[in-house]
Amino acid sequence: MIFNFDREFQSMMQEHNLTIVILLGHLNPDGDAAGSVMGLAHYIKVNYPQYKVLPYLADTLDKGPKKQVSMDKVFNPFEKPDVEEKYGVIVCDTAVLARMIGRKYYEGAEASIVIDHHASNEGYGDVNYTKTSEACAENVYYILDENKLKNTIDCEISPTAADYIYMGILHDTGCFNRVQVSTMQAAMKLLEMGVDHSYVMQTMYKDTLESLQKRLELLKRAERLLDGAVACVCINHAECETEEISYEDIHPISGFLRDCEDIKLGFTMYEEEENRWRCSFRSDGKWINVNELLQAFGGGGHAAAAGVRKRTNDVEKFKQEILERIIMMRKFSVQDK
Structure with missing residues (x-):
């Protein structure tokens, strides 16, 4: 059975009567963790405006992807979420609990969804979707509704959800040095939607x-x-x-x-x-x-x-x-x- 993010996300929020969702990645996040977390954050914000979205990334984020995150007009994921109401959590690109940033938010959540691509994933979370692939962002792309993802490009200026997902794929494959057919197909579809390759490629240039x-x-x-x-x-x-x-x-x-x-x-x-x-x-x-x-x-x-x-x-x-x-x-x- 194909994992359907929209169905699982709405089920989590409605069944637990939630209005807030926090998105988390791993310690010392890389481009894939940032791309997955921020991509989903923008996807939810645009398509489910009834919910408050709080992405959280460690400020030790790799210098390259930090360029794109710093240009974000909507979120500041380096600020710790301040929540008093009950909430749900989505964790991306994190195989084991010990590597999670903001673990206290995961432990305090009413419900959780885990999306990962590591073969070593511990299987934690209320809903765990782990498929071994070249990038977690690749998995994120394939579980989203294509029309709703395209909607994020139409409704927001860069960086959009699609930009972030493309960034995640770009970084975890080393600019497509390690890819499968599915990886390239995802990248091509994102480009067809309107992602600017040269814009996202700026996140790969971090040498002085x-x-x-x-x-x-x-x-x-x-x-x-x-x-x-x-x-x-x-x-x-x-x-x-x-x-x-x-x-x-x-x-x-x-x-x-x-x-x-x-x-x-x-x-x-x-x-x-x-x-x-x-x-x-x-x-x-x-x-x-x-x-x-x-x-x-x-x-x-x-x-x-x-x-x-x-x-x-x-x-x-x-x-x-x-x-x-x-x-x-x-x-x-x-x-x-």
């Missing part, structure tokens, strides 16, 4: 000369592992402070490493605070499934892109545990073939 110079220095730290098939950049908290390196600086590095012709898996290890490491992994999803790899350590995501946070005072031991699991998974993968 300084950021490129930092990236160069980080890439110089890359270490080859497992006979050169794997590359890693590891930076501790003291180095981060001394060299003024933020997570935003190091986050793209795993993707750059993965995209090298001679590298199968790229990952970064960033000590965001003493003994707390934030790690990002990128592969093609075939040589190694990084979602499966990191689930053993409490992380997860997608086959080709996943992450994990780990508290440890011995990061080298943690790194070795990861490498040993890679070796084991590769061994079983070869045997299966």
Whole structure:
């Protein structure tokens, strides 16, 4: 049965006699989380004006998508919702409760709808629609009424619901570097509706000369592992402070490493605070499934892109545990073939 957002949304609001809906994403939101949350917020506002819509995103939103959100004429999603009445919640692009921004709003809601695309989704929420795909925003597109989505373009100036959904797809696919037929079909339909590709593409341009110079220095730290098939950049908290390196600086590095012709898996290890490491992994999803790899350590995501946070005072031991699991998974993968 095809998930129908309009039916599920109206059912939630009417059955619980609600007039307010809060939309949430994950901690340190990316373009997909922002696109999904803001796209749905505008869709509801235009098509269901009887309801008050309150999107909420962490102000640690990636710099690129923040450009578009900052131009929003309707919502300021960086302000925490102030609600006294009962309300419903919609959560987007968030696989596990531990990663949710504004979790207190979810826990205080009368009812909830979850829309996600992670294979590792916990299945939480009163209504949970999780379909593994290239972007949560792609799932959002396919569950909406096409005429009502087109209505948002006719009724509002940019950024509209369609602009945001397109932004989400653009960011989570790396400008369509990782797509399925359904992804491209969704993108084409959004363009046909009136989305301006060049306008949304501005959210992809976030480099400065300084950021490129930092990236160069980080890439110089890359270490080859497992006979050169794997590359890693590891930076501790003291180095981060001394060299003024933020997570935003190091986050793209795993993707750059993965995209090298001679590298199968790229990952970064960033000590965001003493003994707390934030790690990002990128592969093609075939040589190694990084979602499966990191689930053993409490992380997860997608086959080709996943992450994990780990508290440890011995990061080298943690790194070795990861490498040993890679070796084991590769061994079983070869045997299966």
